[in-house]
Amino acid sequence: MRNKIVYFIVFLLLGSLIWYLFIKSYDYSVSITCKTFPGTINQSIKVWGNTNRNTVLLQEKDFLNIDQQLKFNDSLFQYQWKITPVNDSTTKLKIYITDADHSLGNRIKIPFMDTDFEKRTKRTILDFNNALTEHLEKFRVTVLDSVQQLPDTYCAYIPIKTSQLGKAKGMMQNYPILSTVLVDNNVALNGRPFLEITNWNRKVDSVSYNFCYPIIKSDSLPQNDIIKYKKFEGVKALKAVYNGNYITSDRAWYALLDYAKKNGMEVWERPVEVFYSNPNFGGNELDWIAEIYMPLKE
Numbered sequence: 001m002r003n004k005i006v007y008f009i010v011f012l013l014l015g016s017l018i019w020y021l022f023i024k025s026y027d028y029s030v031s032i033t034c035k036t037f038p039g040t041i042n043q044s045i046k047v048w049g050n051t052n053r054n055t056v057l058l059q060e061k062d063f064l065n066i067d068q069q070l071k072f073n074d075s076l077f078q079y080q081w082k083i084t085p086v087n088d089s090t091t092k093l094k095i096y097i098t099d100a101d102h103s104l105g106n107r108i109k110i111p112f113m114d115t116d117f118e119k120r121t122k123r124t125i126l127d128f129n130n131a132l133t134e135h136l137e138k139f140r141v142t143v144l145d146s147v148q149q150l151p152d153t154y155c156a157y158i159p160i161k162t163s164q165l166g167k168a169k170g171m172m173q174n175y176p177i178l179s180t181v182l183v184d185n186n187v188a189l190n191g192r193p194f195l196e197i198t199n200w201n202r203k204v205d206s207v208s209y210n211f212c213y214p215i216i217k218s219d220s221l222p223q224n225d226i227i228k229y230k231k232f233e234g235v236k237a238l239k240a241v242y243n244g245n246y247i248t249s250d251r252a253w254y255a256l257l258d259y260a261k262k263n264g265m266e267v268w269e270r271p272v273e274v275f276y277s278n279p280n281f282g283g284n285e286l287d288w289i290a291e292i293y294m295p296l297k298e
């Protein structure tokens with residue numbers, strides 16, 4: 001009986017060793033608890049990676065799983081980011097790291113010493129976490145617990161297609177064109193500038209949208225090849241108030257999607273943003289205000 005127990009223990013230890021050295025899909029893992037929603041984490045990982053010229057996006061398996069390759073000198077590290085929602089304001093982030101060329105050596109050394117691989121990994125994750133923490137301090141999203149009605153309005157608009165990150169830049173480039181033509185031709189303005197997303201490709205983080213200015217319809221509107229006119233059809237929608245730089249106002253999109261999913265509500269992923277602040281005036285970005293709407297399916 002004693003021999004069977006010994007053999008069983010040896011078998012378990014040997015099996016665990018084989019799994020650890022040869023089967024386990026990663027060399028090292030790190031967990032972070034983030035006080036934000038998954039969409040912010042998803043975008044922050046990719047923005048952080050884009051700022052590092054040695055980082056390559058290998059694949060985005062889905063919204064909650066991202067694979068990157070980071071190069072440090074002659075070493076290639078593979079980072080697998082797994083995002084897990086915990087509740088409305090908390091997300092668990094697990095990162096699985098593998099040194100593509102020195103995996104076995106690292107696994108042998110890690111239990112016995114503080115390796116260069118571990119030191120590099122800790123510095124890298126700390127850099128990401130610091131960037132994320134700094135980002136979270138620069139915006140706020142407040143989701144309203146009620147359905148809102150976006151009213152109809154007639155508007156002048158310019159259609160734009162760009163990356164999700166380039167959304168605000170597209171508005172800044174076209175705002176002088178839109179406002180100058182309207183003011184110079186004495187067009188009566190009728191509300192705050194807004195944009196309506198007409199296509200949001202979440203797989204490649206691109207958007208097509210109309211940058212709009214509400215106006216009073218007349219028979220003498222200026223005509224050119226850039227500015228178009230139409231009636232914006234109002235719709236019932238979920239609403240959030242966003243404070244921060246308009247570059248990252250899409251963080252409110254994800255908050256509204258989370259709210260809709262939690263409450264069993266179907267939405268069109270075509271958000272509308274209404275702007276109450278002019279970034280050209282500067283000031284504290286947390287004082288900038290935008291209302292973000294996510295249209296409901298009816």
